[in-house]
Amino acid sequence: MKATQDHPIHDVIVAGAGPVGLFLACELALANCSVLILEKAQDPHSPLKQLPFGLRGLNALSVEAMYRRGLLQELEMHKRIKTPHVTATAAQDAKPQAEGHFAGIQFNKASIDTSQWKYRLSSSTDTQLFSVMEELETVLTRRAESLGVTIKRGLAITCFQQTADRVTVQAGNQSFEGKWLVGCDGSRSAVRKAGGFEFAGTEPEFTGYSARVDLADPEKLKPGRNVTETGMYLKSQPDYIIMQDFDEGSFHNSGKPVTLEHAQEVLRRISNTDVTITALHVATTWTDRSRQATTYRNGRVLLAGDAAHIHSPLGGQGLNLGLGDAMNLGWKLAATIQNKAPEGLLDSYYTERHPLGIKVLEWSRAQVAIMKPNPHARALNAIFRDLMDTRDGVTYIAGRIWGINTHYSLEGNHPLTGHSVPNFEFDDGVKMGELMFDGEGVLLDFNGNGLLKRLAAEYGLKYISGSAKEQLGITAALVRPDGIIAWASDNNDPDHNELQKAAGRWFKKQTH
Template sequence: MHDVVIVGAGPVGLFLACELGLAGRSVLVLERETEPGSPWRSFPLGMRGLSAGSVEAFHRRGLLSPLLAASGAPERPVPDQPAPPRSAGHFAGTPLDPADVDLARLPHRLPSPAVDGLMTSLEAVESVLAERAVKLGVEIRRGVAVTDVTQDGSAVVARAGEQEYPAKWLVGCDGGRSTVRRLAGFDFDGTEPRLTGYLALVTLADPGLLRPGFTPTPQGMYVTMSEPGHLGVLDFDGGTYDRTRPPTLEHLQSVLRRVSGTDATLTEVQFASSFTDRAKQVTTYRRGRVLLAGDAAHIHSPLGGQGLNLGLGDALNLGWKLAATVAGTAPAGLLDTYSAERHPVGERVLDWSRAQVAAMGPDPHARAVKSVLTDLLATRDGTTYVFERTSGTSLRYDLGSEEPLIGHNAPEFVLTDGTSLADLLQDGHGVALDFGGGLREVAQRYDDRIRYVAGPARDDLGFGAVLVRPDGIVAWAGGREPDRGAFEEAVRRWFFSVEAE
């Protein structure tokens, strides 16, 4: 019996597998597809944007350099000072100027090679994660379609035909049409679609008929990407297109002509798919011994590129908590904090997606909203607000503290000897940074649970010590004279099991 069976070998499932493998847990990944590669995962159709938060997660596990190499991107040196982002993205098709991002408003920002996003592909992300997972002892079985899930108080069993795969825990990372979600009986609530979207790689008889970038029209919107023939179309048809069949050349051309208001002619369709803006989320991310992560837990339109980053955040949050639960070292209720922390984040992303669709509609009300938003987004405050949301900078879990740093992603502290927080987090342990050295006696009681490091920092931002969870979130922070009792209470809250004592 494995400790954990993960269903789905996409980026979320593989990232979670790496987190569990890093903690020494036995992990089996089951994937329905027989081969890892496909045109939908490679460039340009598989192109995805990783947020600064996701890039930082790769950096803190020692995976940023391999990912940059797989993505064809240059290495990123650590800047001397916090640098402005290279891109600020868009909202509802309105591009944002990165020069308008107010760095002073970004909380506790320190120089790091991971303070900006990255354009990559699903293929690059999955290849890097799969290679790391295998090195960590994770078993990946492809061509296995799960057909049933049963559980009791001590185990869960995934079945694929006649084959059974028992485990202590099972995690569904099997996408928006999740089989695990359905079989395990999760409630899935949300809103129905207003549009059908199309993504295709085509050959156009006259590409000059279509404008570059996002182009709103009285019938919807079309998007021409940087790669020739890489095309997106939004048709506000109420989501009525039958998505059980792939779009034909004739259908795509009809929709494109109607939405664009041009006589655009398609001479070839190499690949085409459809999507909607249906936005739904499970009411809880856990039912007994079955958990969900990524699109299995929440679906929304791909507008704004938040889906992959949301799923990676799920995996990062869940991995160390599930590993500690399997090992028997988790404090009571630790695993339940996964759903408690990530469900509100998913809700915000779904509303973010809904807001963009509402502003992109072709009706007069939507156009009026879009006009006001365009003016607001042209301001420094508006641009910074959007960047904070899409980059992950504004993410903060409610950990019950008034201290602004607690619950946020930890700044990239660097000690005077050159050791960075990213260096210390690579093995997946929690980290106690004690800049003044006054917590050593307390920390040594828990040296099997956390990594304690004492010494001054190049910039401690006014803190005397910080306790960082394995997912990079600040669990506790103290002033110049940190409270030993408060520090020990935080360590025990997040890392110590009374049963194990």
């Protein structure tokens, strides 16, 4: 098909208007790319995206990502949820408790040794916040549309063909053309399957259930999370139950619907009670199947979010991982399309994101391993409890859950290289994150050095000078559009050669 006004060739076609596809589309559109999202579902609303099912914990990295694009204040839900799962439906006017768990073992936030996080400033954004899928998607849809993204719903991508310069995508009985295609179409990704991506990993240990029910005798169930001889159940609200049944995922894989009788049988067995369910309103199942695409790119086709990696939702990491993919990929793909990318920039999407995916999959497998209903797992679980009672133990666990220790292995000597830029607060009260709303690369110069200003202009970077309240000993830093420090210096006379080399790794010199 030839491109016409009715059938334009988009820079990027994104498969899926889930949170990752929407966030990626926003990043691309912010960088002036034309983006078309094709979404399978006609209706963006679903009970599974609403409370209590749709509750999602965002970690420090996702909170920063939203903040750095001016979206944080649009997320209202966290201001009303006090304690997730406990008061989720009875939204209250209080800030949430920022806390977390590993394999159901709650950690004590007060014991964290924050001195180990020496680059986290008092002006940093929250370490965690609670959102709801529907709210997140609504906020991101609004932003995407305001940036000019076209979203077509009710169109499931079935296959595509790619040539040297474009991808033709088939959805329903229509076809669409893009220079690039990104599969953000979730765990069963059609793009991943049609693209022949290998999806390697491990099979599930359990079927997880989330269900809204009426109980005749709720007092028979203990409140909170209960690990039992046969599994785990969590009763957080009178009518909401989460269960883990270690059946190697067989019920989930059977594709059978959850009936009241089945839910009751599983609940009775796991809780070792004769509790009675009188009504089953909504129920869904999930597993801990862990798989990751062995490559994230095949020619002009890329994967991000659940399309690239799946794992148990325990400890809530999947969405965070996916939003991180989008933040990492957006500016790199835009620069590639606009011929502003130095050699190898797009490949760094895989080399940076794939190792983080491995870590998250291992994190979720480790949790499953110590939750299994057998004596060996219980023994390990007890050791973990002890370790999580130590200062170093809780600091390590919290750092992993909140994403505070997450970084990329980038070339460079400064310890901050590859880490998220601290939220420096400048003397006029403006914070670093607020200077990143436009998604540009930044050269930060606390010493007002004229040479750095010239270099910023050469590479098309935003030059920011001025002093900050807490500078952490840093005199200058090069910050990528995704907020990652590509180079930093503590020296009053920063090494220009090093800076020039670092700039050239991520940005192309301007030709005019």
